[in-house]
Amino acid sequence: MPSAQAQTIADKILTLPLGQMVKDFLSYLEIEAGLADNTIQAYGRDLRDFLRYCKASKINNLQQLQPVVIQQYLVKLGKVSTAEASMKRALVAIRMLLRYCKMTGQIQNDFAQVLEGPKLWQKLPTIASQKQVLDLLNAPSPKEPFYLRDRAMLELLYATGIRASEVATLKIGDLNLDIGYLRCIGKGSKERIVPINKPATAATEQYLRRLRPTLAKPFSGEALLLSRTGRPMGRIEIWRLVKKYAARAGMSRNLTVHTLRHCFATHLLAGGADLRSVQEMLGHVDIATTQIYTHVDQQRLRAIHRKYHPRQ
Secondary structure: OOOHHHHHHHHHHHOOOOHHHHHHHHHHHHHOOOOOHHHHHHHHHHHHHHHHHHHHOOOOOHHHOOHHHHHHHHHHHHHOOOOHHHHHHHHHHHHHHHHHHHHOOOOOOOHHHHOOOOOOOOOOOOOOOHHHHHHHHOOOOOOOOOHHHHHHHHHHHHHHOOOHHHHHOOEHHHEEOOOOEEEEEOHHHOEEEEEOOHHHHHHHHHHHHHOHHHHOOOOOOOEOOEOOOOOEOOHHHHHHHHHHHHHHOOOOOOOOHHHHHHHHHHHHHHOOOOHHHHHHHHOOOOHHHHHHHHHOOHHHHHHHHHHHOOOO
């Protein structure tokens, strides 16, 4: 079943021209393709915005949907300072929709493949120093009612580099604190095993022993992180908590849960970890995705330059 947010997006799409076609496409992604709810929501938002543009341009059927319309839509996105990555994601959603329409016989030619999207610059991820991360981990106050939960959450995020959606779906049975590892289900429902360090293990044990039993309700299930009402915490709630403690630690407003993932990878590489191991722990399919972290730590690069360059 789609989430309430996904259903809301689908309902709004139905009020637009071509809306039923897009709703059928989103249902196909959920039922036939088995995509994650977050992915379907992202497609839904991008296609909803595209349909609004089509409505403003008086395009009410597939026959009116020509390559120039999509190209003009991308130009419009560029004029309103839409990030290149968002423009590329919007184009991917439109391409997937047209591929679906061709597959179902609603159009004869899938012309979207010939459209060019924006060329993306490779941006280096934002990271925090080890001291800044330590300040963040120490930001929750022992006097606060959810201190043990929030400290365990922050420690796990930095110790393992898992995503917000991944920590939100962790079950108690996914952790083996005696050995020190967790089982994580990542993108594409791919499973990976990630070690947990001693501070994260200790913080999680304290939370499980002293706080979670008081939060748990009959409907809590085996979810690791629970809200004050006993319901499993969602990724948005986790994201907000990280932002809250980052502000308390005096860190940049741009710091997010994903920043801790970047810090995890960069600090491991700076400490001498090999790239393949970091790739496996992050769950990257392509090592090129992991290699970007080798360009972040300037001190490491300078040390390599001094050690190996012949002209020192």
